[in-house]
Amino acid sequence: MHNLCLSCQSSLDDKKHLAFCTLCGSGRIFRTNENLEQLKVAHIDCDSFYAQIEKRDHRQWIAEPIAVGKMVVLSACYIARMYGVRAGMPMFEARALCPILRIVQPTFSKYRSENLILRQVVYALKNHHPKLRIEFASIDECWLDFGTQSNGSIRNSPRLTEQQKMPLTARKKVWQEVSAIQNKFKQEREISISVGIGENKLLSKIAVRCCKPQGFAVLSTAKAKNFLAQQSPQILPGVGRVTAQRLRQQGITRISQLQAQPLWALTQRWGRFAEQLHNMSFGKDKSSIFEKYKRKSNSIERTFSPCIYNRNTMQNELKGLCHKLAQQLQKRNEAGRTIVLKLRRKDLSIVSRTRSISYPISDSRQIFNIAAYNLDNEISQSENERRGADNSIRKSQLGYRLIGVAIKSLQDKQHSTKKHILVQQSLF
Numbered sequence: 001m002h003n004l005c006l007s008c009q010s011s012l013d014d015k016k017h018l019a020f021c022t023l024c025g026s027g028r029i030f031r032t033n034e035n036l037e038q039l040k041v042a043h044i045d046c047d048s049f050y051a052q053i054e055k056r057d058h059r060q061w062i063a064e065p066i067a068v069g070k071m072v073v074l075s076a077c078y079i080a081r082m083y084g085v086r087a088g089m090p091m092f093e094a095r096a097l098c099p100i101l102r103i104v105q106p107t108f109s110k111y112r113s114e115n116l117i118l119r120q121v122v123y124a125l126k127n128h129h130p131k132l133r134i135e136f137a138s139i140d141e142c143w144l145d146f147g148t149q150s151n152g153s154i155r156n157s158p159r160l161t162e163q164q165k166m167p168l169t170a171r172k173k174v175w176q177e178v179s180a181i182q183n184k185f186k187q188e189r190e191i192s193i194s195v196g197i198g199e200n201k202l203l204s205k206i207a208v209r210c211c212k213p214q215g216f217a218v219l220s221t222a223k224a225k226n227f228l229a230q231q232s233p234q235i236l237p238g239v240g241r242v243t244a245q246r247l248r249q250q251g252i253t254r255i256s257q258l259q260a261q262p263l264w265a266l267t268q269r270w271g272r273f274a275e276q277l278h279n280m281s282f283g284k285d286k287s288s289i290f291e292k293y294k295r296k297s298n299s300i301e302r303t304f305s306p307c308i309y310n311r312n313t314m315q316n317e318l319k320g321l322c323h324k325l326a327q328q329l330q331k332r333n334e335a336g337r338t339i340v341l342k343l344r345r346k347d348l349s350i351v352s353r354t355r356s357i358s359y360p361i362s363d364s365r366q367i368f369n370i371a372a373y374n375l376d377n378e379i380s381q382s383e384n385e386r387r388g389a390d391n392s393i394r395k396s397q398l399g400y401r402l403i404g405v406a407i408k409s410l411q412d413k414q415h416s417t418k419k420h421i422l423v424q425q426s427l428f
């Protein structure tokens, strides 16, 4: 038996079944008698994220059913859910189920800033556990893999050596810290989060679904099969309303019925989805935590057939590309310091010219100025290379099949402008 106080994160006497924390008196005790060796994936998920934030910011709506979204429900509060309102549902349907439903227009900037805070707090776990792997699956949920001490493919090999495993004490520490994140968010941001722990991504996600809101739960591999047997297939990720309805038409309303079907029988009806369905019904999931790295560059290119031979046409094409690139940057609120011009000549050779500046830019004209300078240089150089003995240029060889422009060393524009302002202030 393992006892963890979810209020003060004390690891309590593992021999006793405690109802209250002996240190802070809280009744929020998380107990499990599972083999901690197997529990290596945690899923952190905010409870009805958008709806919760809107209720926090509009106290007067606290006792009302609300749904965030326009045509489609993006997030429904727990009161609205009692009427059957669900995320992904068309708004007219939600309104029919719950006539007093308050419909709130989403404010994504607000949700994104909460996401940034969550990211910061979660990534800070890496300070103590550098090998912890983190995957943000969406704006309000992420997975943590604290199974091994090694990076990469070793995780998927059947047996881990003792050295590769994260020691038990370190794992318990991760649990404590995840519980602390849950508390911190509730207290400081007034956002409730649920935490699920399991051997794989699937089980941790199902554990979360079952303990919401503000829950903390474990679903062990040993108990998964029996637990899932009694549940509706809709508890499985990827089984939405449409799939659930198709299953119901086949008479399948419990996962036990899926477990009872041989894979070949499922394949006849479900094709490629069958294997996943079959595995999920037993709680099996081989997918690993995929750490995404922030994009460091953005590029855009165009090919020509036939080749372009004219300098002005090339410049115009480049202008168009820079304009599009700048629009993409604007959308993502990014700016970069390095501009790369890429060309493929008629003879298929590739030329790439890079130029870096000291401050990040995102404006299409600025990007174009730098890229066009590179283009000019390249065309002049290539003309020189092709200049015959009589000083005439064999123009026919000077064609280009492709032009591309990339921007690298990307950073958030807010950061870059902030720095800029600081520099300006120190100048004046």
Ligand SMILES: [Mg+2]
Binding pocket: 045, 046, 047, 048, 049, 140, 141
């Ligand atoms: Mg969520």
Ligand SMILES: [Zn+2]
Binding pocket: 005, 006, 007, 008, 009, 010, 021, 022, 023, 024, 025, 026
């Ligand atoms: Zn306590």
